[in-house]
Amino acid sequence: MTTYPKNAETRTFRVVGLPGDGIGPEVYASACRVLSLLEKTHGLAIQLDEQLIGGAAIDATGDPLPQATIDACERSDAALLGAVGGPKWDGNPADKRPELGLLRIRARFNLFCNLRPIVTHPALHSFSPIRPERLENVDLMIVRELTGGSYFGKKWRNDEEAEDVCRYTREEVERVTRAAALIAQQRDRRITLVDKANVLETSRLWRAVASRVIEEEFPDVQMDNMYVDAAAMHLLTRPADFDVMLTENLFGDILSDEASMLCGSLGLLPSASLNGDQFGLYEPVHGSAPDIAGQGKANPYAMLLSVAMMLRHSLGCNEEADTLEQAIHHCWNEGILTTDLRADGFTTSKVTDAVCNRLADTVPA
Ligand code: IPM
Ligand code: MN
Numbered sequence: 001m002t003t004y005p006k007n008a009e010t011r012t013f014r015v016v017g018l019p020g021d022g023i024g025p026e027v028y029a030s031a032c033r034v035l036s037l038l039e040k041t042h043g044l045a046i047q048l049d050e051q052l053i054g055g056a057a058i059d060a061t062g063d064p065l066p067q068a069t070i071d072a073c074e075r076s077d078a079a080l081l082g083a084v085g086g087p088k089w090d091g092n093p094a095d096k097r098p099e100l101g102l103l104r105i106r107a108r109f110n111l112f113c114n115l116r117p118i119v120t121h122p123a124l125h126s127f128s129p130i131r132p133e134r135l136e137n138v139d140l141m142i143v144r145e146l147t148g149g150s151y152f153g154k155k156w157r158n159d160e161e162a163e164d165v166c167r168y169t170r171e172e173v174e175r176v177t178r179a180a181a182l183i184a185q186q187r188d189r190r191i192t193l194v195d196k197a198n199v200l201e202t203s204r205l206w207r208a209v210a211s212r213v214i215e216e217e218f219p220d221v222q223m224d225n226m227y228v229d230a231a232a233m234h235l236l237t238r239p240a241d242f243d244v245m246l247t248e249n250l251f252g253d254i255l256s257d258e259a260s261m262l263c264g265s266l267g268l269l270p271s272a273s274l275n276g277d278q279f280g281l282y283e284p285v286h287g288s289a290p291d292i293a294g295q296g297k298a299n300p301y302a303m304l305l306s307v308a309m310m311l312r313h314s315l316g317c318n319e320e321a322d323t324l325e326q327a328i329h330h331c332w333n334e335g336i337l338t339t340d341l342r343a344d345g346f347t348t349s350k351v352t353d354a355v356c357n358r359l360a361d362t363v364p365a
Contacts, residue, residue, distance in 0.1 A: 012045040013315050016072045016079040021055040021098055022288025023298035024082025030300035030352040031080055031307050034324065037356050038311075041363045042320050049076065053105065054084030054098035054288075064101030070108060078314035079105070079281045080307065083288035094155075098288075106146050111273035111281055112172065113179040114146040114252065115309070118239075118259045118269070123332040127264035127341045130236060138262055140242040141187065143180040144252025146273055148172045149202070151249045168202045168248065173209040179276065180246040181218040190243035191223040194231045194251055206248065228255070235259055256285055265340045267299025270306035272313050282310040296347040299338040304328055304355060327358040 017032070019025035035046050051069040058064050064084075073079050084098040094100070105111075120128070120138040128135055145168075153165030184191050193210050195203035207225060214223045226234070228251045234241070235255065239262050247255065260266040269285035284302030292298060305328065312321035336354040339345035346354070 010045075011043060011317070012047070013078070014047045014049060014076040015310070016069070016076045017048045017050040018053045018069070018079055018081040019050070019056070020053050020082040020084045020288065021086045022083055022290045022293040024054075024084065024288055026082075026293070026296070026298045026348050027284060027300045027303035028080070028082040030348060031303050033352050033356060034304055034307060034359065037359055038320055038324070041360060042317075042323070044315075044317065044320065053081065053101040055086050055089045057101055058089060058092070058096055058098060062096070064096065064098055065104045065108075069101075069105070073105070073109060073279070077278060078310045079279075080303075080310060081281060081283035082303070083284065083286065085288045086290040086293075103151060105281060106273060107152065109279060109281065110147060110275040112145060112147045112176055113274045113276070114142075114144040115183070115272045115274065115313075116142040116144060116252070116256045116259075116269060116285055117309075118142060118256075118262060120239075120262055121329060121332055123329075123335070124264040124268075124341070127337075129261055130239075134237070134239060135262060137240045140239065140259070141183055141244045142252055142256050142259065143176065143183060143244055143246045144256065145172065145176045145248050146252075147249075149249035166200070166202050166248075166250075168205055170205070170209050173206050174213055175276070177210040177213040177246065178217065179274070180244055181214060181221050184221045184244045185218070188243040189221050191221060192231070192242055192245050193223055193225050194228050194245055194247040194255065195225065196228050196251075197225065198227060202248065210246065231255060232258060235262070260285060265299060266302070267338065267340045268301050268305070270302050270304075270309050272306070272309040274313060278314055280310065280314040282306040282314075296349060297339050298348045299340050300348050300351055300355075301328060301338075304352075323359065323362055324355075327355050327362065330358050331355055 019028040049072045051072045118140045120135040125132040125135045150164045150166040153167045155164050197203035260269045266286045273281040308321040308324045311317040331354045337345050
C-alpha cells in the first residue's frame with residue numbers, strides 16, 4: 001500500500017499533530033524534535049498543524065473529535081497521534097468518551113487497514129518474558145481490519161442486557177484482504193487468516209471471501225487459517241513462523257498487545273492506519289498510560305517508529321524512514337531504554353536526545 005504523495009518533489013508536507021492525553025503529549029513532543037531535526041539534516045519541510053482529539057478535545061470543546069481536527073486532516077498528508085483516554089473521562093457517557101475521537105477519525109477517513117509490525121531485535125531479547133531462542137527471526141505484520149466488526153456495529157445497553165453487533169460485509173473483507181496480500185507480496189508471501197470460524201458467522205464470511213480474493217487475484221500468495229485461540233498460543237510458542245497475520249478488528253486489538261511482549265514492551269510498537277490513498281494516521285499501539293503521565297518515563301520508541309512508518313507510507317520518504325529506524329536500533333544496541341524495559345532506564349527526553357544525536361551523526365553526504 002505504499003503511496004506517493006503529490007508533493008513528493010518539493011518534499012513539503014502537511015502533518016496534523018494530535019498529542020491527545022496522558023503520555024500522548026510527551027511522546028508527541030519527542031516526535032516533533034525528531035521531525036524538526038530531519039528537516040534540517042534531510043531537507044524536508046514538514047508543516048505541523050497541531051489539533052485536539054480525545055479527552056483534551058472534550059475538555060476544550062465538549063467534542064472528542066472537533067470539526068477543526070477533521071478539517072485539518074482533510075488538508076494534510078498524514079496525522080500523527082499520541083494517545084487518547086484516561087480515568088478523568090471514564091465516567092463520561094458513551095458519546096463523550098476520548099476513545100470515540102479515535103474511532104471516529106478511523107471511520108471518517110476510512111482507515112480500514114491497520115499495520116502493526118512485530119519485529120524482535122537481539123538487543124532486546126532479554127527484556128521479553130518469552131525465551132530468547134523463540135524470539136529469533138520474528139518478523140510478522142499484523143494487518144488488523146480497523147473500521148468494522150463489533151467496534152462499529154449497533155450497540156445498546158439497559159440495566160439488564162447489552163449488545164454489540166459484530167457485522168462485516170463482503171467488500172470490507174475484500175479490501176483489507178487485498179491490502180494484506182499486497183504487503184505479503186513484499187515479504188514472504190504467506191498470510192495467516194485468524195478467526196473463530198468454528199463459532200462465528202462473521203468468521204465464516206471472512207474465510208470464504210478472503211480465500212476467494214487470494215485464489216483469484218493473488219495466486220503467488222499462500223493463505224492458511226487459524227482459530228484465534230490457537231493463534232494466541234502460537235504467537236508465544238512459535239512466533240517466527242508467522243509472516244502476515246490478517247484478522248478482524250477486535251481480535252487484532254488483542255493479539256497486537258500480546259505480540260508486543262515478544263519485542264519486550266508495548267512501548268516499542270508503532271502502527272499505521274491506511275485507506276489506500278495517501279492519507280494515513282500514525283500512532284503508537286500503546287495507550288495513554290495515565291499512571292506514568294507527566295513523569296518523563298514514557299517510552300518514545302513506539303512513537304518514533306510510527307514517525308518512520310509515516311515517512312515511508314504517507315510521505316514517500318523511504319530513505320529518511322530507514323535512517324530513523326537505524327538510529328533507533330543503534331540506541332537499542334547501546335542500551336538506551338526507558339524504565340519499562342530496565343529499572344535504571346533513561347527519561348523520555350534523554351532517549352530522544354540519543355536518537356537525535358545519532359541522526360545528526362548520519363547526515364547524508
Ligand atoms: C488500539 C487501542 C484502541 C482500540 C482504543 C484506545 C479504542 O486499544 O489502538 O489498539 O481498541 O483500537
Ligand atoms: Mn489496543
